[in-house]
Amino acid sequence: MQDVIRIYPDPDMTVRACAAFIARKIEEALETKEYVSIGLSGGSSPNMLFTVLFEEYREGILWDKIKFFWVDERCVAPDDAESNFGTAKKLLLDPLKIQDKNIFRIFGENEPPAEVERYTDLLEKEFGPEIGFDICLLGIGTDGHTASIFPPDIKLMESKKFVATTVNPNTGQNRITITGRLINNCKAVIFLAYGKEKKEVLDGILNHKKREHYPAGLVFNVRFGVYWYLDSAAYRLP
Ligand code: 6PG
Numbered sequence: 001m002q003d004v005i006r007i008y009p010d011p012d013m014t015v016r017a018c019a020a021f022i023a024r025k026i027e028e029a030l031e032t033k034e035y036v037s038i039g040l041s042g043g044s045s046p047n048m049l050f051t052v053l054f055e056e057y058r059e060g061i062l063w064d065k066i067k068f069f070w071v072d073e074r075c076v077a078p079d080d081a082e083s084n085f086g087t088a089k090k091l092l093l094d095p096l097k098i099q100d101k102n103i104f105r106i107f108g109e110n111e112p113p114a115e116v117e118r119y120t121d122l123l124e125k126e127f128g129p130e131i132g133f134d135i136c137l138l139g140i141g142t143d144g145h146t147a148s149i150f151p152p153d154i155k156l157m158e159s160k161k162f163v164a165t166t167v168n169p170n171t172g173q174n175r176i177t178i179t180g181r182l183i184n185n186c187k188a189v190i191f192l193a194y195g196k197e198k199k200e201v202l203d204g205i206l207n208h209k210k211r212e213h214y215p216a217g218l219v220f221n222v223r224f225g226v227y228w229y230l231d232s233a234a235y236r237l238p
Contacts, residue, residue, distance in 0.1 A: 003206060004225045011194040011231050015048040016056070018192050018229040022049075022135060023057055025188045029134045030065055035102075037126070039069045039133040039178065041147070042084025045192050046137060050091035063096050067126070069133060071183070072148035073106035075115075075174035082173075083108055106176045112165040115176050120163045123182075131162045132185030140193050144201045144214025147183065148175035156180060157218040180218055189221045194231035202228075202235040 006021075008014040022038075029036040040046065053061070074082045078089070085105040093103060104122060107115050123131045138146045149156045153166045157180030166175045183189065193202065204210050204217070206228065211217035219226055228235070 002220060002225055003228055005206060005228045005230065005235070005237070007230050007232055007235060007237070009232055011048060014194050014229050014231040015052050015192070018049055018190065019052045019057060021190065021227065021229070022053070022137070023061055025135050026061055026066065029187075030062060033134070035065055035067050036135065037067045037069060037133045038135040039071045039137060039186065040084070040088050041071050041137045041139045041192075042073070042087065043139045043141075045139045045194065047087065047091055049137075049192060050088060054092055054095045058096060063098060064102070066098075067102050067104060068093065068098065069104045069123070070106050071136060071138060072175055072177040073108045075108045075112055075176065077109045078105065080108070108176065112174050112176055116163045116165055119176065120161070123162060130185055131182050132187065134186070135188045135190065136183055136186035138183070138189065138191050138216070138219065140191055140198060140201060140216045142197055142201055144205065144216050146191070146216035146219060148177035149180065149215040151213070151215060154215050154218070157215050180215070183219055184221065186221070188224060188227065189219060190227045190229060191216070191219075192229045194234050196233045198234040202230065206235060207238050
């Protein structure tokens with residue numbers, strides 16, 4: 001089982017179903033663990049999810065048992081409109097009053113190579129030698145990138161490192177990203193994507209036309225499969 005594909009009529013229902021799944025995964029994990037680690041994606045797709053998690057699950061999830069990490073960050077200050085952390089802070093962390101001790105952001109304001117070292121050390125302290133989140137939330141770009149692993153850097157899906165620097169080839173923006181090694185070490189890997197602009201890339205990946213050409217196509221999870229939360233504008237079963 002590689003792909004667990006779940007399709008919904010519109011973005012709102014997709015996001016709500018994804019939120020319910022995340023809540024279930026958190027509950028399951030807390031049966032055997034004191035804390036649950038979640039790696040948050042950036043971009044715009046998670047914004048509706050953050051709002052639903054706050055509005056519908058502020059009571060239903062033990063938020064002080066969640067440790068927040070990021071799958072990538074733009075190399076900007078945390079208060080920059082482009083910051084993935086800044087967006088999550090505004091829509092989720094501040095509304096839920098998440099304590100700083102449970103927030104492990106990537107410092108986009110640091111020199112990228114130095115930040116790769118710092119974040120890698122931080123992750124090794126948290127997870128030990130084989131780093132992997134309990135839940136990894138990913139988005140997908142129209143070019144098939146995920147986290148900040150863009151097609152020119154697809155080799156990072158096979159990297160021995162856990163964190164790397166990249167450049168967005170469309171904008172020249174420096175990025176810090178987790179690699180395929182970390183993504184594929186995670187327990188629950190969830191893609192959230194909706195909208196017709198994602199149709200072509202999802203067809204290319206999920207209908208196995210040229211899966212290996214896309215970084216997102218090289219995400220796998222041998223234990224539980226990769227979960228795809230998609231709306232019907234983004235994907236239809238063949
Ligand atoms: C980022 C994200 C990135 C994102 C895709 C999709 O920092 O931009 O981590 O991987 O998930 O670019 O972005 P949208 O959700 O805005 O389409």
